[in-house]
Amino acid sequence: MATLELNNIVKDFAGTQVIKGVDLEVKDREFVVFVGPSGCGKSTLLRMIAGLESVSSGDILIDGQRMNEVGPAERGLSMVFQSYALYPHMSVEDNMGFSLRLAKVPKAERREKVLEAARILQLENLLERKPKALSGGQRQRVAIGRAIVRNPSIFLFDEPLSNLDAALRVQMRIELARLHEELDATMIYVTHDQIEAMTMADKIVVLQGGIVEQVGSPMALYHHPRNRFVAGFIGSPKMNFIDVEVRDARGEGVSVRLPGGGEYLVPVDASGCQAGDTLSLGIRPEHLTLDDNGPLEGEITVIERLGGVTSLYVRCHGEEWILVTDGEVSHRVRDNVRFGFAPARAHLFAEDGLALTHLERHPLVDVERRQNRASTAADVS
Amino acid sequence: MLVPLCMTLWFSFQRYNLLNPFISGFAGVDNYTYLLTDPALWTAMGNTLLLVGWVLAITVVGGTLLAVLFQQEFFGRGIARLLVIAPFFVMPTVSALIWKNMMMHPVNGVLAWLFNLFGFQAVDWFSSLPLTSIILIVSWEWLPFALLILLTAIQSLDDDQVEAARMDGAGPIAIFWFITLPHLKRAISVVIMIEMIFLLTIFAEIFVTTSGGPGLASTNLAYLIYIRALLDFDVGGASAGGVIAIVLANIVAIFLIRTVARHLET
Ligand SMILES: Nc1ncnc2c1ncn2[C@@H]1O[C@H](COP(=O)(O)OP(=O)(O)O)[C@@H](O)[C@H]1O
Numbered sequence: 326m327a328t329l330e331l332n333n334i335v336k337d338f339a340g341t342q343v344i345k346g347v348d349l350e351v352k353d354r355e356f357v358v359f360v361g362p363s364g365c366g367k368s369t370l371l372r373m374i375a376g377l378e379s380v381s382s383g384d385i386l387i388d389g390q391r392m393n394e395v396g397p398a399e400r401g402l403s404m405v406f407q408s409y410a411l412y413p414h415m416s417v418e419d420n421m422g423f424s425l426r427l428a429k430v431p432k433a434e435r436r437e438k439v440l441e442a443a444r445i446l447q448l449e450n451l452l453e454r455k456p457k458a459l460s461g462g463q464r465q466r467v468a469i470g471r472a473i474v475r476n477p478s479i480f481l482f483d484e485p486l487s488n489l490d491a492a493l494r495v496q497m498r499i500e501l502a503r504l505h506e507e508l509d510a511t512m513i514y515v516t517h518d519q520i521e522a523m524t525m526a527d528k529i530v531v532l533q534g535g536i537v538e539q540v541g542s543p544m545a546l547y548h549h550p551r552n553r554f555v556a557g558f559i560g561s562p563k564m565n566f567i568d569v570e571v572r573d574a575r576g577e578g579v580s581v582r583l584p585g586g587g588e589y590l591v592p593v594d595a596s597g598c599q600a601g602d603t604l605s606l607g608i609r610p611e612h613l614t615l616d617d618n619g620p621l622e623g624e625i626t627v628i629e630r631l632g633g634v635t636s637l638y639v640r641c642h643g644e645e646w647i648l649v650t651d652g653e654v655s656h657r658v659r660d661n662v663r664f665g666f667a668p669a670r671a672h673l674f675a676e677d678g679l680a681l682t683h684l685e686r687h688p689l690v691d692v693e694r695r696q697n698r699a700s701t702a703a704d705v706s
Numbered sequence: 707m708l709v710p711l712c713m714t715l716w717f718s719f720q721r722y723n724l725l726n727p728f729i730s731g732f733a734g735v736d737n738y739t740y741l742l743t744d745p746a747l748w749t750a751m752g753n754t755l756l757l758v759g760w761v762l763a764i765t766v767v768g769g770t771l772l773a774v775l776f777q778q779e780f781f782g783r784g785i786a787r788l789l790v791i792a793p794f795f796v797m798p799t800v801s802a803l804i805w806k807n808m809m810m811h812p813v814n815g816v817l818a819w820l821f822n823l824f825g826f827q828a829v830d831w832f833s834s835l836p837l838t839s840i841i842l843i844v845s846w847e848w849l850p851f852a853l854l855i856l857l858t859a860i861q862s863l864d865d866d867q868v869e870a871a872r873m874d875g876a877g878p879i880a881i882f883w884f885i886t887l888p889h890l891k892r893a894i895s896v897v898i899m900i901e902m903i904f905l906l907t908i909f910a911e912i913f914v915t916t917s918g919g920p921g922l923a924s925t926n927l928a929y930l931i932y933i934r935a936l937l938d939f940d941v942g943g944a945s946a947g948g949v950i951a952i953v954l955a956n957i958v959a960i961f962l963i964r965t966v967a968r969h970l971e972t
């Protein structure tokens with residue numbers, strides 16, 4: 326239904342630059358997630374797309390049309406706010422039909438459209454209620470319903486689930502993904518929660534300090550982070566980083582020396598680095614394995630048992646490492662353990678934070694989100 | 707609290723004139739029949755209602771519009787807000803004197819000067835438009851109060867709601883009508899209730915400016931009681947007027963509190 330293009334978007338708030346030149350392309354029917362730490366400019370960027378905030382410089386194009394000077398209502402977008410922003414004195418039905426009422430749509434047609442949206446969201450029984458008489462999850466649905474009724478070309482969501490409890494959040498996450506399939510609409514979704522980003526996105530945009538750090542599929546971000554920030558931001562617990570010394574740089578990769586003396590050949594593009602350089606090695610906690618012959622050794626300082634998995638905090642040569650291991654490990658605090666990892670799982674970052682390119686791309690990088698769930702459309706056919 | 711009330715009730719059934727101690731004894735409902743058949747009472751009641759009604763209308767409508775205006779960002783907003791609130795802190799007697807001698811004076815007043823400037827005949831406010839003049843003065847006194855309450859209320863309006871309405875296609879007027887005004891409903895009820903209680907007993911402004919005249923043209927209930935009690939020295943009649951005023955005020959108050967309470971529930 327709609328595409329979106331941002332060209333070198335900049336936003337100044339009274340002298341401070343909050344968005345520092347963002348380029349982005351959103352394809353038709355794509356589910357794009359903006360993710361980043363609090364205050365990085367996600368909401369500001371979304372509000373500029375919505376037309377609620379002016380653009381200091383750069384262009385916003387919707388379906389190829391320049392939209393910078395077009396008002397928020399005329400852009401054909403709907404936005405769902407974090408606070409839901411329901412009109413408290415109107416019933417659910419009036420809330421959902423407000424835009425149509427302003428557009429002078431006849432009452433019968435209005436009701437029909439509201440009922441249709443209510444059916445999709447299972448709100449039929451609540452149409453007479455005021456927002457105050459609804460639970461958080463129901464209010465959320467009404468806010469989404471209000472967005473659907475306008476039949477927008479692009480849906481915008483600003484942290485829509487952050488006021489819900491954990492169980493409801495999981496449920497709404499799945500529901501939103503289902504909605505995306507059912508409505509076949511372009512959606513842009515802002516969150517600081519990387520789990521929401523990873524589970525829902527076709528494409529994730531990682532923002533930091535008003536700059537796009539990386540754009541890519543969830544698996545691309547996980548397996549091939551462009552720099553140290555993205556590597557640390559995506560994944561939980563956070564990736565381990567340690568300084569290593571380059572022993573040798575050749576065609577098959579870079580050979581590095583770990584603090585304990587072990588040596589690993591990491592299969593990355595070695596151009597631009599040479600023996601003696603210091604690099605930062607990144608390895609995810611879930612890729613570290615307990616191994617009696619492993620090259621690293623340390624003392625366990627903290628154990629967090631979650632049942633299914635266990636996190637071990639291990640002190641090794643002055644650095645704290647986190648390992649995520651099997652839930653069944655029987656180690657105690659102060660035990661000494663040895664561990665290691667598969668070299669292909671490691672990442673190397675140069676001094677400027679950029680990752681050295683892996684020689685092989687991970688096979689899951691190009692998996693499309695749609696392949697992750699049974700499509701409702703496919704069920705019907 | 708009960709003693710003055712009981713005394714008023716007692717006196718309202720007595721013959722009691724301060725000038726003539728020989729007029730005394732139980733009067734029964736004479737004071738009331740005298741008062742209720744007195745055309746002055748009905749004139750005074752009418753004036754009271756006109757005064758209260760118009761002042762409420764002017765302060766609520768004006769206060770709402772000013773609150774919306776002062777909600778916008780503009781240069782010098784803080785100082786402008788302060789200036790607009792200031793009249794509320796001027797004593798009624800003083801403000802009435804200011805209006806009488808500096809604003810509405812037919813020769814020296816600012817309004818007369820303005821009228822002359824534009825080639826109109828200066829108006830002798832207090833003799834030709836007595837009630838209107840008083841309504842203007844009282845509105846000037848109470849507008850800041852309404853504004854203060856409504857501005858506080860308008861500041862608690864959620865920005866997201868306004869933005870959601872903008873996304874839904876609402877312009878400034880639609881936002882005012884469908885979002886701002888419903889949000890202010892409670893605050894407006896509170897303003898009306900509090901103002902009503904004070905406006906029913908307006909006295910100083912009338913005393914200082916028109917003295918209820920010419921004739922009874924600007925006499926309200928409170929002023930009528932004063933005329934009866936202290937100008938005619940008829941304590942019995944004045945007490946009866948007082949009782950009527952109390953009854954009237956209670957009817958209004960009960961009615962108002964009920965409506966407001968209903969609003970607050972929803
Ligand atoms: N209206 C504004 N005036 C000035 N600064 C603002 C305004 N809105 C947001 N900011 C600043 O812009 C930065 C990004 O804000 P925001 O987009 O809300 O971040 P996020 O949604 O990613 O948490 C913050 O540092 C914030 O203080």
Ligand SMILES: [Mg+2]
Binds near residue numbers: 367368369484
């Ligand atoms: Mg935000």
